Amino acid sequence: MNEEIESLHKNGTWALTELPEGKRPLRCKWIYKKKDGIPGVEDPRCKARLVVKGFNQKKGIDFNEIFSPVVRHTSIRVLLAFVALFDLELEQLDVKTAFLHGELEEEIYMEQPEGFIVPDKEHLVCRLKKSLYGLKQAPRQWYMRFDSFMIGQGYCRSQFDDCIYFQKFPNESFIYLLLYVDDMLIASRDKSLIRKLKIQLNNEFEMKELGATKKILGMEIHRDRQAGKLFLSQEKYIERVLERFNMNNCKPVSTPLAAHFKLSLDLCPHTEEEMERMSHIPYASAVGSLVYAMVCTRPDLAYAVSMVSRYMHNPGKDHWSAVKWIFRYLKGTSGIGLVFDRNKATTDDVVGYVDSDYGGDIDRRRSLSVHCCIVYD
Known part of the structure; x- marks a missing residue:
């Protein structure tokens, strides 16, 4: 809890102030969790997080737009296929307290967190300057901040997936970054490009380096680079x-x-x-x-x-x-x-499969058909 509060103060998440007339402060609570580590990279640990009770927010007053994209699972598999096919470097990063980096557009007040009420200032409330976990707009504000940063660094956003960023260079080298909330996958042939991007990210956000990717979104990744294989399981x-x-x-x-x-x-x-x-x-x-x-x-x-x-x-x-x-x-x-x-x-090889259950839907007397095409490039 002390680490979380220290991180919030360091980030300038709020400022104590008098509650304006007609405003109401949101309540907050502590959430505790035991997090599984990544074998050989990160040990299991206990984590405390301060969360706003965002279910009390009112649309048009405390929030407006809340939608935030995440990378599609299809995009992750496509990237992993490229990694195996072209023998790319694949590394993973995690953003510490990602939602705290988002800038708030609305005027939001919160009660002081339990256990950390400032003596002689019990009557004051927290005026939120940065986004906080639990706020309805928190994921969107984080994505908007990250998106503007990546575009500012010269990266292009994919027109097929809003959470894929890439950059191509004159020497035919390239680098890809996939974002799922606070988890990032970075792929490139050139390790120096990955190091450069890591430095850029560390200068802007507080990052945690997880090294070569072994696990993402509950999916375990095992690579045998000598055999040219990548195995994905759960x-x-x-x-x-x-x-x-x-x-x-x-x-x-x-x-x-x-x-x-x-x-x-x-x-x-x-x-x-x-x-x-x-x-x-x-x-x-x-x-x-x-x-x-x-x-x-x-x-x-x-x-x-x-x-x-x-x-x-x-x-x-x-x-x-x-x-x-x-x-x-x-x-x-x-x-x-x-x-x-x-x-x-093998080059230009396409394999297709098709099947049907022949009237397997008893209620509507319809068949369920499916097709699958595998393109080898």
């Missing part, structure tokens, strides 16, 4: 999900969704007793966890997850059994993931 994430839903000791199965599951609306609860029983089952949370694995590294779950997602509004016992079946599949396949192999890339 083994640790899947293990945590299985433990969370008490499926860590289940019996593994070999398919994402067995043929005997004939899911339909007829299997939804129709009595109050059935609805009451299903209300205690974390169906939506479980499916959401599966969706994240599917989006990141497990496209093999796509069909099964799409089936169980149709009944989020009113799941039944059989729908829950199908979700547990997917967990059993993950139990036996937690270590598999995506492989980017430079040696398998």
Whole structure:
């Protein structure tokens, strides 16, 4: 808590002042968390963070625009494919207290934080000068600040993804930076370009260097540069999900969704007793966890997850059994993931796959078809 307060004062986050008439101060609270470290880079640690209770903000008074983009998972995978194909350097940075760098446009007041009320100034409130965690506009203000900085350094923003920045040089060298809130991936052939960008970022923000990328957004990255391979998986994430839903000791199965599951609306609860029983089952949370694995590294779950997602509004016992079946599949396949192999890339080679479930939608008597094209360059 002392470290957090020291960081806030160093950043000039607020100034004590009298509360103007007609204004109301937002309340705040402390959040405590144990953070997992990155093996060989960062040890596990305890963290305290001061958070504003932003749910009390009023639109047009305390905030206006709040949308802030983050890099797409597709963009991350494309970058990793380039890293494997061209044998690029890939490093990771983390911004310390990223949201605190955002400049506020609105006039916002906050009560003094618990445990750090200034003696003889208990009647004063904090006039926020910089953004703070919990404010609705905090992510947007941070992104706007970072975006203006990168453009000022001569970087271009991708027209396909607002969180991709790149710069090309006359000697045909280049550098890419991907931003996901406060996590950054930097890729380039030239280490000196990465060092230069790190210096620029450190001069503007307080950064934490994490070295060669090993983990990003719950995805583990393993590289074998000699073999030209990059492996992307979510083994640790899947293990945590299985433990969370008490499926860590289940019996593994070999398919994402067995043929005997004939899911339909007829299997939804129709009595109050059935609805009451299903209300205690974390169906939506479980499916959401599966969706994240599917989006990141497990496209093999796509069909099964799409089936169980149709009944989020009113799941039944059989729908829950199908979700547990997917967990059993993950139990036996937690270590598999995506492989980017430079040696398998052949020039101008396109491979396509297509399939259909032939009227698998019992409710509407429609087929679900899918296609996948892999382009090797």
